[in-house]
Amino acid sequence: MKKTVAIAGATGAVGQQMLECLKERNMDVDVKLLASARSKGKVIDGYVVEELTPESFQGVDYVLGACENDVTKMWMPWAMEAGCVVVDNSSAYRLDDNVPLVVPEINADDIAKNNGIIANPNCSTIIALVACDALKKEFGIRRMVVTTMQAVSGAGVKGIADLENQIKDENAPKTAFPYQIAYNLIPQIGDFDELGISKEEWKMQNEGRKIWHDDDLLVNCTCVRVPVLRSHSESILLECDKEVDVEKAKDVLSNALGVQLKDDPQNKVYPMPLDTTNQDDVFVGRIRKDLTDPTGKTLSLFCCGDQIRKGAATNAVQILEKLLAQTEQ
Amino acid sequence: MKKTVAIAGATGAVGQQMLECLKERNMDVDVKLLASARSKGKVIDGYVVEELTPESFQGVDYVLGACENDVTKMWMPWAMEAGCVVVDNSSAYRLDDNVPLVVPEINADDIAKNNGIIANPNCSTIIALVACDALKKEFGIRRMVVTTMQAVSGAGVKGIADLENQIKDENAPKTAFPYQIAYNLIPQIGDFDELGISKEEWKMQNEGRKIWHDDDLLVNCTCVRVPVLRSHSESILLECDKEVDVEKAKDVLSNALGVQLKDDPQNKVYPMPLDTTNQDDVFVGRIRKDLTDPTGKTLSLFCCGDQIRKGAATNAVQILEKLLAQTEQ
Structure with missing residues (x-):
């Protein structure tokens, strides 16, 4: 039936x-x-x-x-x-x-x-975790430093309307965001607690621990609203338990479920929110070893995903x- | 004379x-x-x-x-x-x-x-260093993890024209950037080396060491072009020599040359690129202790500055x- x-x-x-x-x-x-x-x-x-x-x-x-x-x-x-x-x-x-x-x-x-x-x-959490899950299995992730750049449609149809209306007229009403978002960035998503951390910024650590069954996961997150219609982008630093290897990282990501590896910067191949718009997969690229970690255990990457679809x-x-x-x- | x-x-x-x-x-x-x-x-x-x-x-x-x-x-x-x-x-x-x-x-x-x-x-380097100099004197900065969100005018008048034309017509020519920048983000500024790091991303460490007379400074940087007309924004993590204190950080920043402290998130006061446009000062806010560093020596902040003026x-x-x-x- x-x-x-x-x-x-x-x-x-x-x-x-x-x-x-x-x-x-x-x-x-x-x-x-x-x-x-x-x-x-x-x-x-x-x-x-x-x-x-x-x-x-x-x-x-x-x-x-x-x-x-x-x-x-x-x-x-x-x-x-x-x-x-x-x-x-x-x-x-x-x-x-x-x-x-x-x-x-x-x-x-x-x-x-x-x-x-x-x-x-949460949408940003799904996108980050899909992007990083194969890397967690390979290298172990103990800490993430993340800056999210989140599309206006994360605030629903009002968010889209705000951007589209403000592009035409900078005095158009602000219904979804406290300030003009057209040609601007707003480093606030959700209310702030007394430590100055927003609700959205807490989610990746709290939810990431539960999804990954890892109560020791640490996530420092800065959430920024950007004048993009759809698809969130995230700049992510991963501190791992083991020494990281870029080729190995690309290898495991190219076989990861829900991920498309877009990593050939010399040929201008990297994730962009316009490309993931209306796609179910998360795009991952700009993968590089963090040379400022002398232990060699840190990896940097950039990922994008359609937060209304996969998110x-x-x-x-x-x-x-x-x-x-x-x-x- | x-x-x-x-x-x-x-x-x-x-x-x-x-x-x-x-x-x-x-x-x-x-x-x-x-x-x-x-x-x-x-x-x-x-x-x-x-x-x-x-x-x-x-x-x-x-x-x-x-x-x-x-x-x-x-x-x-x-x-x-x-x-x-x-x-x-x-x-x-x-x-x-x-x-x-x-x-x-x-x-x-x-x-x-x-x-x-x-x-x-370099413009992003000036903005970051002005934002962080007083903190370096107070706490000592040994490592920075930075994601820059750079305005199109960083690519000159062509960059502004690209954004304005593409907003009106998504098929408008791309003269300053390899891809559409309207409603998009591009994680490339400058050419990439064989490690996958762009020229722009190297500048903050190389130039920062020289300006601060500190050959040990470490900077991990990810540079992203954003559809903002003017003023760069930067999400910055500072690993310091000493334990950091948010109130002390605000105190030294409120007296720092070229800096305006914009840090009252509960009242929606934080730096935004639209607000620093055509301003000479760098705005600094979203200052918070990084709870994912158990030693308490890490500070997060967000800053914006007009890269054509102060930058x-x-x-x-x-x-x-x-x-x-x-x-x-």
Whole structure:
């Protein structure tokens, strides 16, 4: 019997991409689109959007969650009550001990430990971890120093609108960001704590430890919003347990799941966010030994990934595929 | 008697800014604008541009050089022959042992050691070193991990034209960069060596050692071109000799020459390139202790500076002011 998959938050950038991913992958499921009352009756790709209510989850097997934390927390009990299994893209449950946090290329086995909720990690975290996982297996990663350069669509459709409107008129309203983002950079994503570290900057260490099952992982992160429409970029320094080797690094990355090696700088081959836009793979390049570490254990690289696809929707749909495969067995 | 100052390369972005800086600072000098034959007769701010020839330097006391390396190397012997003192913004002579490399806030004393040429450092290097100099004096800096996010005007007027034209039409020609820069990031500035490190990425360590008189300085740098018109931004990790203290760091920075402390993230106060555009000061903020260094000796910060002003023209004109003051004594 066909399973029913509901997308909660179907009208947002991630929700719409989830629907596209389901279709691209020819997944044999019935789809139900849920959103707020405001979007009720809207038609997306032939599906009529329904208002998300306590009754929405009756007869639904799986939910792909693409809502903000507060909205997610509202409907999650309804989905649990109805016996759904939820793959949730919000950050509300990511660090909950009862909720696996999964990047299928890295820790697909954790999916089986779920109690009804599986969390999708933060977009920058997914992109960085997919880029670095094969290197972690090869060299051991103990510390990462990361500067993220995050696209405006990380703030949803409002973020895209802000950039496009401000490009045309610098006095256009600021709806997604506190300052003009056109022709500018904003070194703030999320609120800051008393140490001056933003919520977004904490995520890579907190979520990385859980995904990699490595409580000793250290991540220093600086998150910067950039005037790019789609795809996040990250400049990453990796301090490893073993001495690193650039050729070996390229070798393991060229065989890594979800990764495309783009590393031939002499011929101007390196990752760029325009090239990963609308791609599921993470591009990795600019791989070089850090000559400022005399022990030779540090590697530098640059990576890009579409944060709406692999950083959110694709990752969630990959988890759903694993769940569906399990029920078929 | 009034001194005569020639600007070589007067029609470029840096050359034009040099003229503006001379005027803003009400410097009591005669000005002569020199450029290629193509620009001969062009009028800038009431000055008629002359063709740069072997005879151009007769009667000139000081030259502000704003040409590419090859052009600079062509005219430098002519300027030396004529007895000029040259403040040169090209990279041609920066690492020459006979040429002081100067950021006036840091090593103004080196100016006196000149033999006719004083070099202006690389723009990203000036901005980073101005941002970090007071911290180096306080805590000692032994290693820097830097990701630069460099504005298109670092590639001159062509870079600005590329961004502006590509914003209007994504098929607009690429004259300054190998790929579209509008809505994109390009992790290449300058050619790469066999280690995969670009020329621009080597500059901060090589030039930093000379300016700070510290041959042990280590800098790992990743340079990224961003779709910002003007002002470079840099995400910097500083590994220090002593344990760092955020309040002390803010304190010394608030008294540092050429620096404006912009560090109140809770109130959304941090450096942004749009805010430093057309400013001479370097803005520094996002200062926080790196919790991933268990020794407590590492500091993270974010800084921005107008690379055409402090990163080039203003720095050169400040050196010229010091030279003029010396002759008056």
